[in-house]
Amino acid sequence: MDHADIRETFFTECEDLLEALHDGLARIEYTLCIGMDAETVNTVFRAVHSIKGGAGAFKLDQLVRFAHQFETTLDALRAGRIVADPALMGLLHRSADQLSDLVQVARAGNDAACPNLLCLTHELAAAAGEDEDNGDSDAEDFGFSPLSLDLDLGGSDLTSGSNGGRYAIAFSPTRALYACGNDTSVLLRVLSDLGRMEVRLDRSRLPDFDALDWQESWLDWQIILETDEPEHQIDEIFEFVEDLCRLEVSPLPEDMTLEETEVGHAPEPPASTVAGPLKKPADEGRGSAPRATVRVDLDRVDRLINIVGELVINQAMLSQCVQDEGVPQRSPMRGRLDDFRSLAREIQASVMAIRAQAIKPLFQRMARIAREAATSAGKQVRLVTEGEGTEVDKTVIERLADPLTHMIRNAVDHGIETPELRASAGKSETGMITLSAAHRSGRVLIEVQDDGGGINRPRVLEIARSKGLVPENAVLSDEETDELLFMPGFSTASVLSDLSGRGVGMDVVRSTIESLGGRVGITSVPGHGTRFSISLPLTLAVLDGMVVDVSGQTMVIPVSTIIETLRPCPADVHGLGSGGQVVGIRGSFVPIVDCGAVFGYRDPVHTYDKSVLLLVETGRQKLCALVVDAIHDQRQVVIKGLETGYGDIPGIAAATILGDGRIALIIDPEGLVELGASPHGPGSEL
Amino acid sequence: MPLTILAIDDSRTIRELLREALVRAGFQVHLAIDGVDGLEKLDAVRPNAVITDINMPRMDGFGFIRAVRAQPEQSALPIIVLTTESAAELKSRAREAGATAWIVKPFDEAKLVSALRRVTAA
Numbered sequence: 001m002d003h004a005d006i007r008e009t010f011f012t013e014c015e016d017l018l019e020a021l022h023d024g025l026a027r028i029e030y031t032l033c034i035g036m037d038a039e040t041v042n043t044v045f046r047a048v049h050s051i052k053g054g055a056g057a058f059k060l061d062q063l064v065r066f067a068h069q070f071e072t073t074l075d076a077l078r079a080g081r082i083v084a085d086p087a088l089m090g091l092l093h094r095s096a097d098q099l100s101d102l103v104q105v106a107r108a109g110n111d112a113a114c115p116n117l118l119c120l121t122h123e124l125a126a127a128a129g130e131d132e133d134n135g136d137s138d139a140e141d142f143g144f145s146p147l148s149l150d151l152d153l154g155g156s157d158l159t160s161g162s163n164g165g166r167y168a169i170a171f172s173p174t175r176a177l178y179a180c181g182n183d184t185s186v187l188l189r190v191l192s193d194l195g196r197m198e199v200r201l202d203r204s205r206l207p208d209f210d211a212l213d214w215q216e217s218w219l220d221w222q223i224i225l226e227t228d229e230p231e232h233q234i235d236e237i238f239e240f241v242e243d244l245c246r247l248e249v250s251p252l253p254e255d256m257t258l259e260e261t262e263v264g265h266a267p268e269p270p271a272s273t274v275a276g277p278l279k280k281p282a283d284e285g286r287g288s289a290p291r292a293t294v295r296v297d298l299d300r301v302d303r304l305i306n307i308v309g310e311l312v313i314n315q316a317m318l319s320q321c322v323q324d325e326g327v328p329q330r331s332p333m334r335g336r337l338d339d340f341r342s343l344a345r346e347i348q349a350s351v352m353a354i355r356a357q358a359i360k361p362l363f364q365r366m367a368r369i370a371r372e373a374a375t376s377a378g379k380q381v382r383l384v385t386e387g388e389g390t391e392v393d394k395t396v397i398e399r400l401a402d403p404l405t406h407m408i409r410n411a412v413d414h415g416i417e418t419p420e421l422r423a424s425a426g427k428s429e430t431g432m433i434t435l436s437a438a439h440r441s442g443r444v445l446i447e448v449q450d451d452g453g454g455i456n457r458p459r460v461l462e463i464a465r466s467k468g469l470v471p472e473n474a475v476l477s478d479e480e481t482d483e484l485l486f487m488p489g490f491s492t493a494s495v496l497s498d499l500s501g502r503g504v505g506m507d508v509v510r511s512t513i514e515s516l517g518g519r520v521g522i523t524s525v526p527g528h529g530t531r532f533s534i535s536l537p538l539t540l541a542v543l544d545g546m547v548v549d550v551s552g553q554t555m556v557i558p559v560s561t562i563i564e565t566l567r568p569c570p571a572d573v574h575g576l577g578s579g580g581q582v583v584g585i586r587g588s589f590v591p592i593v594d595c596g597a598v599f600g601y602r603d604p605v606h607t608y609d610k611s612v613l614l615l616v617e618t619g620r621q622k623l624c625a626l627v628v629d630a631i632h633d634q635r636q637v638v639i640k641g642l643e644t645g646y647g648d649i650p651g652i653a654a655a656t657i658l659g660d661g662r663i664a665l666i667i668d669p670e671g672l673v674e675l676g677a678s679p680h681g682p683g684s685e686l
Numbered sequence: 687m688p689l690t691i692l693a694i695d696d697s698r699t700i701r702e703l704l705r706e707a708l709v710r711a712g713f714q715v716h717l718a719i720d721g722v723d724g725l726e727k728l729d730a731v732r733p734n735a736v737i738t739d740i741n742m743p744r745m746d747g748f749g750f751i752r753a754v755r756a757q758p759e760q761s762a763l764p765i766i767v768l769t770t771e772s773a774a775e776l777k778s779r780a781r782e783a784g785a786t787a788w789i790v791k792p793f794d795e796a797k798l799v800s801a802l803r804r805v806t807a808a
Contacts, residue, residue, distance in 0.1 A: 006706060010699035046696070046741055053770055054699035056792035180755065181735075181764040181786035186807040215758070237804055240787035 010054040011107045012295065015361075018103065021047040021096050022364045029089045036077075036084060045074045051099065060106045062117070063099075069121045070095050073128040082129060090371075091127055095120060097368050166252040167234060169223040175216050177244035188221070190237050195227030224252060298394070301354050308344075308351045309542070309638035315344045316659030352542070356391035359437045359446075362401060363388050366408050366435055373412035380419050380429055381412050386436035392444050396516055396536055400446070403509040407448045407532055408433065410506070415452035415530050425527070427451070443560075444538060449531040455524040457481045464490065482522045486510045514670065517543065517560060519617070545637045545656070545666060546614070548628040551601035555628075556637055556656055556666045563615045563623070565631065568608050581606070583613060583625050590615065593676040594627040595667065598651065616669040624673045639666065651675045689806055690714045692733035694724040694750065695768065696742040700791070704737060704768075707795045713802070721745025725753055728760075735764040735806050737789075737798075740776070748783040755784035764805035768793065 024044035028036060052067035074092075076082045098120050169191075173184055188199060202220040206212075225234070231249065238247050319337060327333050363385045374381035392400075416422075416431030423429050434449045457478060464470045464484045476484075484490060488507040513520045518536035537543060537560065545556035572584045573592070582589040592613070597604040605611070605627070613625040637656035642649060653668035691713045693704040701717045708715045716731045718724040720742040728736075736754075740747035747767055754760045767780040767788040780788055787801050 003706070006699060006702040009702050013698045042741075043743065046743065049741055049770065050697040050699075053791050054697055056770070057699065057703050179761050180781070180784040181762060181805065183762060183764070183805075183807075186764075186805060189807040190804055215761075240801075240804065243781065 007058055010058060011103065013054065014051055014103045014107075017047040017051050018096070018100050019361055019364060020044075021099070022367065023360075025089070025092055025096055026367065028084055029093075032084060032086075032089070038078075041074070041078045045071065045078055048074060048099065051103065055106070058106075063102045063106050066095075066102055066117060066121060067099065069124045069128075070099060072130070073124045076128040082127060088127055091120075091123055093368075093371060095124060097371075100368075165227070165231075167223075167225045167227070167231065168248075168250050168252045169225060169234065170220070170246070170248040171223065171238075172220040172246040173217045173241070174244050174246075177241050178215065178217060180244070182241055182244065184219070184221070187237060187241070188223075191223070191225065191234070194229045194233060194237075195225055197226070198224040296354070301351075305351050305355065308348050309640075312344050312348050313638060313657045313659070315341055317661050320659040348542070352393075352538075353391070355394050356538075357394050357397055358388060359390050359392050359397060360385075360388035362397050362404065363435055363437070365401065366404055369405050369408045370412055370433060373409045374416075374431075377412055378418065379412060379416050379431060381416055381431045381433060383408070384432060384434045386434065387438045390437035390439060390444060392437070392536070393538065396444070399512065399516055400534075400536075403512045403534075404435075404446070404448070406506075406509050408435070411448055411450040411452070411530070415450035417453050421453075425453075439538075440535070444536045446534040446536065447531055448534075449529060451529040454526040454528055454530055455482055455485070455522075457526070460484055478524075482524055485522065486520075517558060519560075542636050542638050543666070544634065546634050547632040547637075547658070547664065548612075548614070549630040549632060550599070550628050551596040553599075553601060554632070554658065554662060554664045555595070556664050557614060557616070557626070557628075557669065558653070558666065559634060561616045561669045563617055566613050566615065567611075568613055568625075570607060570609055573608060575606075583608075585615065585625075588623075590623045590625045592625045592627060593673055595672065596627070596629070598672055598676045616673075622673075624669070626667075626669060626672070637664075637666070688712055688714045689734040689802075690716065690731060691735050691737060691802070692716045692718060692724065692727060692731050693737045694718040694720065694742070694747070695739040696720050697739070700739065700768075703793075704798075707793075707798055708802075711795070711799045711802075721747065721750035721753070724750050728754065733763070735766065735786075735802060737766045737768055737802075739768050740780070748779060751780070751783040751785055766801055766805065 021044055024040050024047065027040050028044065031037060031040075048067050048071045052064055052071060055063040055067060073082075073095075077084060077088070082088065098116065102117075171184075171187075173182075177184075188197075191197060200222040202222060203218065205220070206218045212218075227233070231251075234249055235242075238245070241247075319341065322333060322337055367383045367385070370381050370383040411433050412431075416433070417425070417427075419429040422431065432451045434447070436447045436449075438445050460481055461470070461476065461484070464481075464487070465472055465474075467489065469484060469487050469490065470476065485506045486509075488505065490505060490507070510520050513534055513536070516536055518534055520532060520534045522530065522532050524530040544559040546559050546562060548555055548557060566585070568583050574582050574584065574589070576582060581592045583592055584590075592608070594604050596602045608627060611627050611629055612631055613627060615623055615625055617623060637658075639654045640656055641654050642652065651668055651672040651674075652665050653671070654666045656664055656666055658664050691708050693701060693708065693715060694717075695701050695704065696719055701719070705715045705717060716727060716733065718727045721738070722744045724736070724738060725745070738747045738750055745753070751765050751767075754763060754765065761784075764786040765784070767785040768791055769776055769780070769788060770791045777788055786805050789797055789801050
């Protein structure tokens with residue numbers, strides 16, 4: 001590992017430390033009423049401390065300085081000198097955010113000054129009870145530097161004018177010197193490196209063997225050292241033991257010698273160095289050991305996933321061959337093949353799990369978003385997270401960041417009321433936003449719930465009408481009204497705040513979620529709040545597909561989009577004036593889209609007695625009936641992207657390889673319906 | 687035979703920096719992530735000297751040193767404390783616990799090697 005690698009290690013480690021920091025602060029805040037847990041405070045302190053330590057090694061001065069002040073304030077908290085009230089917690093949260101920013105800035109390699117830095121540093125100093133006038137407020141003097149204690153052996157001689165000479169050294173160790181890992185023979189050997197040395201061992205105090213306490217110090221030394229090195233070099237050798245021995249160093253006239261010499265006789269250390277079995281201290285081994293992890297390049301994981309995908313396809317092909325060869329059901333080959341299949345599936349699941357990550361870091365980012373949004377909107381908001389440990393595919397997490405940010409901002413801006421309004425409604429002045437994640441029947445369910453005023457439906461309708469999104473006299477149910485929020489170009493805030501109104505509407509949120517194979521829904525109770533629910537597939541590498549036949553072509557439709565399948569009675573199918581057709585299902589009419597015709601495989605058919613209709617949801621809760629010729633089966637398929645080879649193909653999401661080796665296209669129902677409805681699409685030529 | 691050093695620090699960054707510096711100086715290096723891990727590795731590694739951080743989870747540097755010194759046969763093991771603070775109090779606590787020497791972080795390689803040399807005569 002070279003230095004650049006270690007630098008990268010530092011920044012990766014910072015991610016973990018920052019996570020621990022945010023986590024710890026949240027925990028402190030959460031347990032404020034029942035008193036602080038000392039270990040949590042210590043963990044938070046340690047995270048900042050470690051960032052400072054590493055930053056120091058890479059000379060990231062700005063980071064070191066801020067971390068140091070942060071650490072000082074946390075130390076005051078740890079020592080009980082200051083109290084964790086809401087104001088301090090707010091400051092600590094902001095400081096943690098600032099620290100994250102500084103790490104990011106340092107990682108990017110630019111040392112752009114952060115505007116709030118000095119201000120925040122002063123706030124931290126003030127909170128720690130430090131006197132502002134005591135040097136810290138002075139920007140010049142601010143470069144705190146506890147890190148440069150000079151222990152340098154090779155440094156220039158500052159302490160004594162003399163360079164070299166002869167010295168008499170009297171050295172009498174105490175018992176304690178031996179007790180803390182010092183070895184007189186080592187000290188003497190290091191001393192002898194300074195020049196020519198005569199050593200006399202004084203063992204006059206050594207008792208008879210019977211009376212010998214082996215831990216006691218019995219030996220003294222008189223040394224004459226002839227050296228070219230300055231005197232402070234001698235002192236430095238004894239630096240760590242100066243309080244553990246009697247040491248006298250004095251310059252010696254030229255002609256004096258020791259009468260009796262036992263030169264170079266380095267005595268055996270009095271303590272045995274044999275290590276015995278080690279007992280683990282009972283009460284200090286508490287706490288769980290950190291989980292061992294390996295950091296792997298993402299490319300490698302993706303390659304592995306790809307190969308395992310091939311393996312699963314290959315296994316399916318093999319099964320198909322065995323089937324085609326007419327191998328009897330009960331033959332051993334079938335049994336082995338079944339084992340192979342379950343193993344392949346298991347490998348696939350395990351490999352997929354590598355890509356899965358806890359959603360926690362994303363949630364932590366949202367906590368910050370909520371804090372910032374609340375501050376600028378002048379509201380009091382508390383974000384509570386649940387199910388942070390829920391594991392989701394890394395790509396899903398990455399692509400979820402923007403929509404989730406928008407939803408949190410929305411919840412703060414439009415959901416939570418002002419403190420005055422909340423108080424008058426009999427609610428706590430602090431609004432609560434709950435962000436939760438959970439695994440639900442093979443999918444990930446993420447919910448953003450606020451306890452605000454709920455959707456103002458009359459206002460929503462009014463805006464939708466004024467913008468021409470709905471006809472003037474349309475009568476909409478509550479659910480339909482709520483759905484208007486997802487319409488492109490809709491924004492309820494009469495004055496756009498600088499947060500939500502960034503040109504990203506809920507329609508973009510919905511389309512992003514849908515591009516991940518997910519769905520988003522909304523429920524709202526006036527006066528009690530709003531809940532957005534996002535449901536996502538666990539992974540983007542495989543999907544549950546329904547294998548269908550369209551004009552002799554085998555195609556796959558994501559099961560997640562299919563609501564039901566049906567064979568229509570001819571009487572339920574109605575023609576429209578424009579040439580389109582609808583099917584009546586339980587009293588409502590659903591437009592029919594013929595896959596074969598839209599993809600240009602065949603001319604549109606008009607009777608569907610031999611076809612199957614798949615009722616799919618194509619976003620914005622619009623239903624559509626896709627016409628296919630037959631359903632083969634339902635299975636998990638490995639998604640093979642087409643973007644690199646073919647670009648974006650309307651109506652087609654991706655491809656997969658089936659068990660018999662044939663390639664099947666995976667249909668994107670929403671794209672298909674748009675294609676069918678577009679003026680140039682084959683479906684509307686009628 | 688190169689001398690063997692056991693380096694204990696909860697920060698991965700510092701561990702790697704220590705490893706880099708010590709290997710370059712010709713030592714054989716083993717790493718541990720905290721006091722508990724250090725104690726566990728002590729037997730297997732049989733180091734000639736230990737370098738340890740102070741503030742660590744599970745068991746801090748003082749706890750580690752006390753646990754080592756509690757065994758008479760380990761009283762001669764040189765233990766160097768690695769600390770960010772130069773506060774005299776911290777040093778006296780380290781001394782009290784039985785530390786042999788101390789280095790201030792961020793350590794420079796020369797100081798590290800010099801301190802090791804002074805406790806092992808390497």
